[in-house]
Amino acid sequence: MKRKTKLIHGGISTDPATGAVSFPIYQVSTYKQEGVGGHKGYEYSRTGNPTRFALEELIKDLEGGKAGFAFGSGMAAMTAVMMLFNSGDHVILTDDVYGGSFRVMTKVLNRVGIDSTFVDTSNLEAIKSAIKPNTKAIHLETPTNPLLKITDIEEVSKLAKEHGLLTIVDNTFSTPYWQNPIELGADIVLHSATKYLGGHSDVVAGLAVVNSEKLAEDLHFVQNSTGGVLGPQDSWLLIRGIKTLGIRMEETESNTRDIVQFLQGHPSVRKVFYPGLESHPNHAIAKKQVRGFGGMVSFDVGSAENADKLLSKIHYFTLAESLGAVESLISVPARMTHASIPAERRAELGITEGLVRISVGLEDVEDLIDDLKQALE
Numbered sequence: 001m002k003r004k005t006k007l008i009h010g011g012i013s014t015d016p017a018t019g020a021v022s023f024p025i026y027q028v029s030t031y032k033q034e035g036v037g038g039h040k041g042y043e044y045s046r047t048g049n050p051t052r053f054a055l056e057e058l059i060k061d062l063e064g065g066k067a068g069f070a071f072g073s074g075m076a077a078m079t080a081v082m083m084l085f086n087s088g089d090h091v092i093l094t095d096d097v098y099g100g101s102f103r104v105m106t107k108v109l110n111r112v113g114i115d116s117t118f119v120d121t122s123n124l125e126a127i128k129s130a131i132k133p134n135t136k137a138i139h140l141e142t143p144t145n146p147l148l149k150i151t152d153i154e155e156v157s158k159l160a161k162e163h164g165l166l167t168i169v170d171n172t173f174s175t176p177y178w179q180n181p182i183e184l185g186a187d188i189v190l191h192s193a194t195k196y197l198g199g200h201s202d203v204v205a206g207l208a209v210v211n212s213e214k215l216a217e218d219l220h221f222v223q224n225s226t227g228g229v230l231g232p233q234d235s236w237l238l239i240r241g242i243k244t245l246g247i248r249m250e251e252t253e254s255n256t257r258d259i260v261q262f263l264q265g266h267p268s269v270r271k272v273f274y275p276g277l278e279s280h281p282n283h284a285i286a287k288k289q290v291r292g293f294g295g296m297v298s299f300d301v302g303s304a305e306n307a308d309k310l311l312s313k314i315h316y317f318t319l320a321e322s323l324g325a326v327e328s329l330i331s332v333p334a335r336m337t338h339a340s341i342p343a344e345r346r347a348e349l350g351i352t353e354g355l356v357r358i359s360v361g362l363e364d365v366e367d368l369i370d371d372l373k374q375a376l377e
């Protein structure tokens with residue numbers, strides 16, 4: 001099955017009970033048993049729900065894993081995966097990881113004894129020197145947010161295997177349409193499905209896919225025990241969103257290419273961060289591991305004041321957190337998505353006050369470029 005076909009026919013695309021081609025929303029918490037234990041595969045919806053299962057099977061197929069899991073948010077998915085580890089364990093993460101991922105590791109999971117170190121994972125030597133006797137996993141975000149750095153998933157997975165570590169990849173920005181971490185050697189894939197997979201700014205959800213029966217069993221145990229599951233309505237919204245992922249990603253890619261070209265030639269823009277640019281330091285790795293560079297672009301306008309001026313004039317780019325939806329969004333990471341990262345750490349990472357991040361949507365690209373042009377003047 002080719003990729004666009006799999007988006008529509010992957011998983012359990014038709015309801016086996018009724019033949020409904022839009023998988024039904026099983027709005028139910030419990031299931032009748034014909035005698036104790038005599039159920040039809042479902043007992044209670046925290047443990048399993050048919051609509052959620054249809055979504056879990058779909059993401060499993062799209063990522064090429066052994067099992068999929070749906071959670072109430074991307075952060076719930078990440079936290080559940082971290083609950084595979086024990087007090088005293090250590091995890092290495094990408095340094096300019098999403099602010100919420102940094103926060104949960106350093107302000108919540110540290111309190112239960114899960115220690116973390118943040119390194120530039122695009123530098124294999126930096127990862128090697130961060131491995132400790134109690135390290136259990138390497139968590140990558142690639143491309144990163146907001147500087148769009150790329151980590152070589154294949155190389156890191158090899159290194160992880162040599163040291164008996166799990167490789168976890170946050171695939172939110174690329175989606176399975178452009179990048180398949182499990183094929184590159186990763187063990188676990190995470191998604192904030194709130195973004196491209198949902199695609200319409202109308203659902204908050206998280207997904208995880210694992211590559212082995214053992215991890216599937218362990219993660220199902222955590223999912224059922226901690227209970228941060230996705231409801232049937234939101235599961236259905238995601239199944240619907242995923243059907244159009246292919247055409248949305250293709251159109252986003254084309255719009256983004258034109259916008260990047262425009263930004264590069266604009267005198268008010270000091271620097272453009274986009275992995276599709278040949279000048280991007282990790283462009284060669286990106287070309288090797290992704291089929292598309294995505295719709296996220298960051299650019300530096302020099303100061304917070306310039307960023308505010310741009311924001312006050314921009315029309316079609318909505319000032320909002322989040323990304324990956326049909327409407328173009330704009331944000332200032334230092335004061336929004338990455339505000340939970342301490343200022344000195346942001347400075348170290350290069351997340352400046354003048355850094356503006358856009359998520360390119362599906363509007364007509366000429367309108368988007370005209371809008372940026374008038375707002376940058």
Ligand SMILES: Cc1ncc(COP(=O)(O)O)c(C=O)c1O
Binds near residue numbers: 193
């Ligand atoms: C790369 C990445 N991972 C994880 C998350 C967290 O996902 P959620 O907001 O669905 O909890 C986000 C949210 O912006 C993100 O951008």
